[in-house]
Amino acid sequence: MRRILLLIVLSLVFACSSKKETLINYTNSQIEYSGRIDSSKTKAAELYWSGTSIKFNFEGESISALLKNEKGDNYYNIIIDNDSLFILRPDTIKRYYKLASKLPKGKHTLEIFKRTEWNRGKTSFYGFKLEGNSKVLKKPISKKRKIEFYGNSITAGYAVEDLSGKDSPDSTYTNNYLSYAAITARHFDAKYQCICKSGIGITVSWFPLIMPEMYDRLIPKDPNSKWNFSLYTPDVVVINLLQNDSWLVNMPENDEFKARFGTKPPNEKYIINAYQQFVSKIRKHYPRANIICTLGSMDASKKGSKWIKYIRKAVDHLNDTAIYTHVMPYKKSVGHPSIEEQELMAKSLINFIKENIDW
Structure with missing residues (x-):
């Protein structure tokens, strides 16, 4: 026993x-x-x-x-x-x-x-x-390339997995991994950093915070929490903003419109200057980076859009040969980009980088 x-x-x-x-x-x-x-x-x-x-x-x-x-x-x-x-x-x-x-x-x-x-x-x-x-085991070998994105819901991959096309706000359907931004980073085997928020703009957002106020934060909600830009120096920066501005500047009854503009919508000069100032801030943090000012793929990027012209004028004023403009294909479907549409955006951006940037 x-x-x-x-x-x-x-x-x-x-x-x-x-x-x-x-x-x-x-x-x-x-x-x-x-x-x-x-x-x-x-x-x-x-x-x-x-x-x-x-x-x-x-x-x-x-x-x-x-x-x-x-x-x-x-x-x-x-x-x-x-x-x-x-x-x-x-x-x-x-x-x-x-x-x-x-x-x-x-x-x-x-x-x-x-x-x-x-x-x-x-x-x-x-x-x-x-x-x-x-x-x-030893951590992965550090990637040689680095890329950083500043964007809104399109860059976030908002509702990308909502196959119904109804843009469900349920976070289950948001997947940044399937966004054009993450796809582009993986294609180039680049280290990836993404500063984005659905509904955000350069001059006005759907909430009381705009990208020029948020872009340099470590903790998104804390205005006193600042990111140390020396910790990450990208080779390429992609800015995809103004889609939300394009809607909100035409909504004088919106609370955020009133808070930012009062009773009169901003004119062309105001918008171009605001965009130019934001790009200049990025340039100061990254003196050697290639900066791509893009737009797409929702209605602000359709042919003849004045928002495309605003971006091009702002970039022209900066007179910097390492700052580019690129418009991604306009999607004609309703709602936010689907998985397939995000892939088309990524293809467009990847081709542009290959043709214009040696990194």
Whole structure:
């Protein structure tokens, strides 16, 4: 009987030891972060912006991430070995989420990619847990190219997965990974940073914040939280704005119109100057970057649009040979760009970069 009990105890000990756990703190130098991530005030990496990502190389049978979401309304693409993908929605309780299990022996890659926008609340990432015979591998080789985008809902990938075409506000359907911006970055194997918000404009937005007020923030909602531009120096900057301005400047009864303009809509000179000033701010932060001022693919970009002319005039005034204008194909369908339309935009932008920029 004692012998049987001893065998049982030994088998339990062996079973426990076979499930060895390795904890990796969010500060581990082999974790690669992309995007504007805050880790200065809390014991976690805090994710806000669309397209923010976490990449990690490892050996192990399974991997989990310790996460907590502010509102429980954010979605992430979990990509294992650059192949399998599933969607994770962290809740408001700090806990481990199993990202992969029963993995074969050998090297594995993990990417956590933020699909949703910052108004859905921040996500706190505390670290990973590996199980089995595990090993932390060197982080991915740093990409040679860097690209940065400033945009609105089109760049965010708003409602891109709403196949009904009804532009559902449910964050389930927003996916920055399928936006023209992220597709372009992946095509060039470039590190990616995206500063965007649905409804935002240069002169007026659908809410009390415009891009010239938001573009330099680390924490989107905090005007006192400033991003350190020296931490990320892009080779190419793409600005895709004015779509929301094109609607709102014609809505004198709108509260944001009244707050920005009073009773009279802005004239051509005002709009061109505002756009020019914003591009100048970007240029001051990135003296050597190639800047592409683009528009598309909704109605502000259709043939004959005065908004295209505004952008071209602003760029002409800047007299900078490294600042370009490019209009993406106008989509004739209603609503925000679909997956296919985002792909067409990406193709247009990719071709433009190939033809004009040596990076």
